[in-house]
Amino acid sequence: MLQYYFKLSLKNISRQKGLSVLISTTLGLGIAACMITYSLIHLMSKDPLPNKSERVFHIQFDNWQLGLAAIAPDLPPDEVTWRDAMNIVHAKQAKYQAANAITWGMVTPADKNIPPFLGIIRATHGEFFPMFKVPFLYGQGWQNFPANNVEYVTVLSKSTNKRIFGGLNSVGQTLPMLGKLFTVVGVLDDWHPSPKFFDMSFGAFYQPEDIYLPLQIKSELELPHGGNLNCWETNIADDYQAILNSECVNLNLWVELPSAQNKQQYENFLKAYVEQQKALGRFPKAINNQLLDINQWLAHKEVVSADMYVFFYLALLFLLVCLFNAASLMSTKFTAKNSEVALRRALGANQQSIFAQCLTETSILGGLGALIGLVLCIFGLQGITYLYPNFSAFVSLDMTLMLITVCISLVSSILAGLIPIIKVCRLAPASYLK
Amino acid sequence: MITKVKKYISQLPFARIAYRPMFSTLLRQKYAMTVLILQIALTLAVISNGLFIASQRLDILQRTSGIDENNTFVLTSSGFTENFDPKTSMQTDLAEFRQMPTIIDAVATYSFPFSGSSEWDDLRTLLGNEQNSVPASSYKLDEHGINALGLSLIAGENFSPSEVLWQTESNKTIPNVVIITTSVAEGLFHTQDWSSLVGKTIFINEAHSAIIKGIVLQLQAPWDPVGQIENSIIYPRVVTRNSARYLIRTKPAMLQSTIAEVERHLGMSNQQRMIRKVQTIQTLRKEVYGPDIAAITILLVVITTLSIIAAMGIGGITSFNVLQRHKQIGIRRALGANKIDILSQFFAENIMQTSAGIFIGCIFAVGLNMFLVAQYALPKLPFIYIIFAALCLYVLGILATLKPALRAMNVSPAEATRSQ
Secondary structure (H helix, E strand, O other): OHHHHHHHHHHHHHHOHHHHHHHHHHHHHHHHHHHHHHHHHHHHOOOOOOOOOOOEEEEEOOOOOOOOOOEOOOEOOOOEEHHHHHHHHHHOOOOEEEEEEEEEEEEOOOOOOOOOEEEEEEEEOOOHHHHOOOOEEEEOOOOOOOOOOOOOEEEEOHHHHHHHHOOOOOOOOEEEEOOEEEEEEEEEOOOOOOOOOOOOOOOOOOOOOOEEEEHHHHHHOOOOOOOOOEOOOOOOOOOHHHHHHOOOEEEEEEEEOOOHHHHHHHHHHHHHHHHHHHHOOOOOOOOOOEEEEHHHHHHHOOOOOHHHHHHHHHHHHHHHHHHHHHHHHHHHHHHHOHHHHHHHHHOOOOHHHHHHHHHHHHHHHHHHHHHHHHHHHHHHHHHHHHHOHHHHHOOOOOHHHHHHHHHHHHHHHHHHHHHHHHHHHHOOHHHHOO | OHHHHHHHHHHOHHHHOOHHHHHHHHHHOHHHHHHHHHHHHHHHHHHHHHHHHHHHHHHHHOOOOOOOHHHEEEEEEEEOOOOOOHHHHHHHHHHHHHOOOOEEEEEEOOOOOOOOOOOEEEEEOOOOOOOOOEEEEEEEEOOOHHHHHOOOEEEEOOOOHHHOEEEEOOOOOOOOEEEEEHHHHHHHHOOOOHHHHOOOEEEEOOOEEEEEEEEEOOOOOOOOOOOOOOOEEEEEEEEEOOEEEEEEEEOOOOHHHHHHHHHHHHHHHOOOEEEEEEEEHHHHHHHHOHHHHHHHHHHHHHHHHHHHHHHHHHHHHHHHHHHHOHHHHHHHHHOOOOHHHHHHHHHHHHHHHHHHHHHHHHHHHHHHHHHHHHHHOOOOOOHHHHHHHHHHHHHHHHHHHHHHHHHHHOOOHHHHHOOO
């Protein structure tokens, strides 16, 4: 029976080609608009560290001046000072702890055929790598070094390793840069977390760095302070160490706890730490520590911009207009079929079978709409990566989104067709048979 | 006279429409009419809000930065050898740029509009006066800065070469003369008599004092974290570092050829450095305003597509009505209605539907805006956007009705005699 309905539907559709294409296109347009905006929000707010994000926390202290807010209305700064970062990391109260910051310097490969270049560097404690599950191609990271004992080791990104060592396993090789000789201990695999949650000072979708170094080297070689450097004191001395000892914030401080239950305990530790610092004359404001897990941190930084939500709501209304439009076109379509339906009724088809046949027909139109919607989605997302070049690292149409598209299309075609179908089923055949 | 006018009016096509039967025809197609009216209403809500958001973004895009955006580019020279001398290299490079015939002027600076980073200083007219603090982004330029950026100095004068401090990165001495923008001047002194402000003293970061040497009309901040993009202060300072960023202003239409020439020249002149990040101000501007350009594009695509869909909906229903009412139209024609009567009947119907849609649409538009205001801190929708969107919908409706109405007009009176 279903096969017969299907055949009949195809016949009807091909007879009313223009109208059918119009209905499917309308549905497809509405669905594409919705899916493009939805997938952007979905992809931008994707958990960058699945299974672990609720245990990895970003730490903030309010070390600002009395009466001033680091971030309006009265929030602590996003970053922490050098002193606090070192104190917290060396206290080792969490499973993993690492502070990191962006910096840069000249890389001068020993091989004279490779031109020197300005390397963008992430200076970090070694526990950065296991905490953020950074994938390694060769070798591994380093342990957190004690305060005054740091080794000149480095981890290269995959592309930097390709640039300097031709992509071969370079673990154990030496690399001259920043005027010193470094030993390569690891090479990363492709790694582009989006959003780049651990440091969003250059934007949430900025590319990862070329080179990773132990954080203490930043101070030993007096490397520049990249990212945000915020200060409130006005009379900081001119030398490099003075900045490190000041209340200037520049480092992103992250810890991983054994489980989310340990949060309270760790908060108490942070509170005790700030109180101890208050006794030393720091932290003039009331204690205002923030311990946000990755997803809370992303929400706090508003990674998905308000624009995206506005587009999504407008697209929803757009889909609604398309639905109404399709509904009125369907109504036209089925009214034109009145006499045919009357004939079938007169020949013995009951209301249910008319209903089933009409439903098959709308579902086919919905399927066509889904197809058009998917094609438009692909083009639309292409357009989005053209408009927002930073998004190209993560924008793609995944399987779930495709399934959702098809489902929405079928549901909306049935919604749009339902009332016209019911009307056509209920009409009295006699008047149309004259 | 009055009767004459009345008679004339009653002869006009729209006056001769039988409104009551038309109204009841529309009421008989309850489903089709509801769907159509809702469609128009939602379209109005989306178009008015979308246009409003897009026009706000357009305002941001149309702001000028105060510099000669079309004829300026920047590049970085990074020295990497141990005996590289940043100060000599900088002075040689700048001297060479400045005597090239296609270059108007050049300056070494990391701050310029769209560069995306700068320090912000806190300015006031009295020490310790909390109320009168004005934030300003700081520019460090030598005496060529104003000419290289293409700023217009409207009061006072430019720095003299002897006032410019050449500093290393750690030297934070603040010079005792500054140039400020009109926006800073107004914020500090609440006056527009610019020349009266030259020679006045201001305090910087509660620690240093400086005398206002000149006032420039406009210079936007390199980035704006505080919502005061027009606030800038220029210090006569040059910071020497291994990586120097040069901003070069060329003569009109000489930009591309000059970039090539400068790159060739720098590549040969000093082998101890490399040249990178050669960018025109136009490309940087596009990057900075990228999200706004994207928002405008997306909104315009949505508005256009939606208008087309709405027009198709209106056109579709009208042609269906014409098809269904072939016989009635024939009867009316046979009973004496002329072609214009039929035409105006369909237009009147369309205007009635659109009006109903617009009426409901106004409520939707205001509701949608209230939601966006509450959730995403958007400004309130001015009523003019609703009026504009409504006018668009009327025009769209009439255009969409045109074709089917013309077909209806040409239905022959003989149709009346045919059955079904």
